[in-house]
Amino acid sequence: MKMKKFLSLLMLIGIICFSTTTIVFGEEIVYDAYYIVTTPGEDASTQMNINYHTHNKLTSLEYTVASDINYENKTVVTGDLVEFEAKDDPTDVGKRVEEDFELRNIVSVYLTGLEPGTEYRYRINKGDGTYTEDYTFRTADGGKETTFLFLTDAHVHKYSTQEATENTYHYDRVVVNRALEMAPNLAFVLHTGDMVDRGGKQSEWDTFFQASTNLRRIPMVGSPGNHEYYHYSTGEYSAKFYNAHFNSPKNGPAELLGSTSYFIYNNILFVQLDTVKRLNMQKQMDWFEEIVYNNPTKYIVVSAHKPFQGYAEEWFKLFEQFSVDLVLTGHTHSQNYRPNHLFTQNKKADDPNLGVTYLTGYGSGEKGANDGFGYLITIKDDKIDIQSYKGEQNLARFEHEAKRPDTHEPITKQEFIDSLTFTVDKENERAGLTWTEKAYGNVLKVEVKDNIRNYDNKQYIWTPSKTFIYFENIHDGYVYDYTATVTFADGTTESFNYVFDLDPNSNIRLTYEEETPSKAIVDVDLKDNLYHFTYFSVFLNDELFDEYNIFFDGFTKKFTFEDLDPNTEYTVRVEARTHRNEVIWTDELTFTTVDFKTTTDEGGCKSGTSLPYAILMGLSAVASTIFVVRRKKY
Ligand SMILES: [Fe+2]
Incomplete structure (x- = not known):
């Protein structure tokens, strides 16, 4: 078995070496398909995305249910194809790469109309009727339990010796293998970036795909890290190389298509953010707000490479407004676990339904002293269970109760309106609007506009604990005039005006x-x-x-x-x-x-x-x- 694996590896290396050194488009056709990755589509119960590279334009993908091992009932699809290459240009800093990427085609395949809860197999016709080995995946079953592996910072790297290089395969050979042993029904791997050590080096990606043998049986999704952004040395440029190697759902903001995306797996909304360079941050936040608002799910899991604390703190308010369940990040190669935290107030939430749990993971590769970690996360109907481990050793276990009940007590609009109470707390210099805790499920949001200062604030009723909205910095000597607009679950709105005057002489x-x-x-x-x-x-x-x-x-x-x-x-x-x-x-x-x-x-x-x-x-x-x-x- 070991010999067989070794031979397959040699063959894979052979294919990569051959295809990347001899191809000249138009002169010689090279039949191949490599760098194959499966990623959940926007609706993971019926859609899967596949990305691969090839040197010809004749390939196609065949898929069928896993039990159909001879592909007797196969469906044949072709993907979207774009040419890709990168050559170092020392005269243009924007075109520098550490190592050239030879010309190839990137193929993005979108499988749709799949059956939920079904295991599929697929293979790629390399263009000449020969095939890659089989890849498998399972669609989401729409059930109430999902197990996935969170890992980060694999830093797969090409060293001068094969032995040193293979040490960097650790994330797949040890961490992913162990997760599959613990949870054979693992849904996918969520990798929050720094998959390779240098994004702008073709040999690093060769090494990554040589290392990642489990991609044949498990989908992977994630976000780029600063190391994927390294086109040349440690200059952070773009997600271009990350995007060339993964086919995440193309549902992010236009400027960040591929590196920012979302998908729904069972009752969980997974949102992957690209905040490496802090570009288009407001657009990304506006997009996030729209996505979460329009996709109410029982759980929300956000992932990104860099921790938000110290890097992108403007997101905290948004995470708290929606009572995001989990925020998963990497980058630091050290663990930071903040259960039910309110960063906007810099404290742990008294009410866990109002807080957000942040977990920055240790690295999964072998780069740092504390690396080699994985986090097996099972999201059940009533709780989130996080098991951290290193090698065979299980370490900390974290549990969080679900914040969002499945059911709610219906109330009339008038009952909600009657519960609205506006108060001014001069001592603490704040005003607030409160309402009944039965609002959850009946009311989607309450927006309040300060008509004088042209400022607004909103509260999404995403848990029963969302029963208030406050305005800070209420001072003597000012007139306040607020309009509160309530959006009910049926989409209708009603507005109310609140005016108070803390100094008739005004400003x-x-x-x-x-x-x-x-x-x-x-x-x-x-x-x-x-x-x-x-x-x-x-x-x-x-x-x-x-x-x-x-x-x-x-x-x-x-x-x-x-x-x-x-x-x-x-x-x-x-x-x-x-x-x-x-x-x-x-x-x-x-x-x-x-x-x-x-x-x-x-x-x-x-x-x-x-x-x-x-x-x-x-x-x-x-x-x-x-x-x-x-x-x-x-
Ligand atoms: Fe890293």
Whole structure:
């Protein structure tokens, strides 16, 4: 048996050496298919993706159920084919590679319409009627138990001696083999990057596929690591070489197709992120939010290469909003386990249904002193069970109860609406909206918009513990105006308005100090907590009247508008601008000058005549009722 394996290995090496050194397209046809990997499709119960490389354009893939060993009922499919090569160009840093990749075709096959819970076999016709060996996979059965292997940082590497190189096969020969012994029904391997030590080296990928004999019987999915991003030396460039070797579902953001993706396996949403270079982070976050919102599953498992702590902390809020179950990462070659954590508050959650469990794994290869680890993860209906191991030795075991019940108690929309309670907690400087814990299953999300500061926050009701949304930094001296929009499970929405005023004098005070038919004085009185605004512009009826800088003019300024018409409405608008000249806050005051006739004895015009005291008071009252006509932005 060992000799047979050794001979197969020699043959595989022979094929790779031959095909990568002699092919010239158009002159000689080389019949081959290599670097074959199976990856779950978006719906892992009916779809599987396969990636392989070939030097010809005649290959096809044949698949059938596993019991049909002679392929009597086979289906033949051809994949999408693209040419691929990489030659080092020392004159262009963007085209440098550590070692050339010879011209070949990459074939992406998408199997669809498969039967759930079924074992299949496939082989590739190399183009001349000869075949690769058989590969097998099993589709998800739609059941309530899934076992997969989480590993990371295999760092398969090509050394100068074969013995040293084969030491780097450890991840497959020891770690994956042991997982298959413990769980023969293993669904797939989830590998969070640094599969090879240098992505921009063809010999590293040759070595990886020589090492990964279990790819014949188990699908693999993952994310690129910084080492896959290394095109040349340790310069981090792109996921180009990672994407050439795997056919992950093409359902990620356009800029990250292949390296960011998701699939659903039984009752679990698996989301793989490419955060190595922090590119397109916001697009990736927007995509994540949409994917999770539109694919409610009992469990959510996120994976990426680098731990989010210290690298991409903006994700924590999103993970907590959706009560993600597990976040799996690598990169550090050391283990960091944070059960039910709230990184946004830097503490372990009192309620585990609100926290997120983060696990950074030891490496699975032989690169570091603490490497050689695997994590067998079984997700059952009621809990997640993580068994870490090294070689034959089982180590720590972690268990987490399911956060999302399968059922919920239906309530009416009115019951939910009646439960909405808005509170202002001045002591802790926060306001909050709370609701019944029966919301889970009846309400999808509550979004709250701060209408003055143009800021919004949302809470996804992804567990029964999601019964609140809070707003921090509620300070005295400000007006707050919120609109809460509730999205019910049937997709309908309802909105509610909450306004409270912690200082009737507001932040910026426009007062109508003195009036005559032709003159008005307006005080602009800024609270000193508006220090982050630099420039202010004052407009009278949309015409710029004055501009000033608070650093020179202080927080209070008086403007006198003269030569006004009597009995006419005027609007004074103040705009606050940042040092980048962005208008981020405006305030307006509308006032009407007094009618000249009311101030004359016999109907004559006496401009500048002082108003009787009573009239002044009356106008002041009018002015105060229209004090702040509209507040827009902050
Ligand atoms: Fe690594």
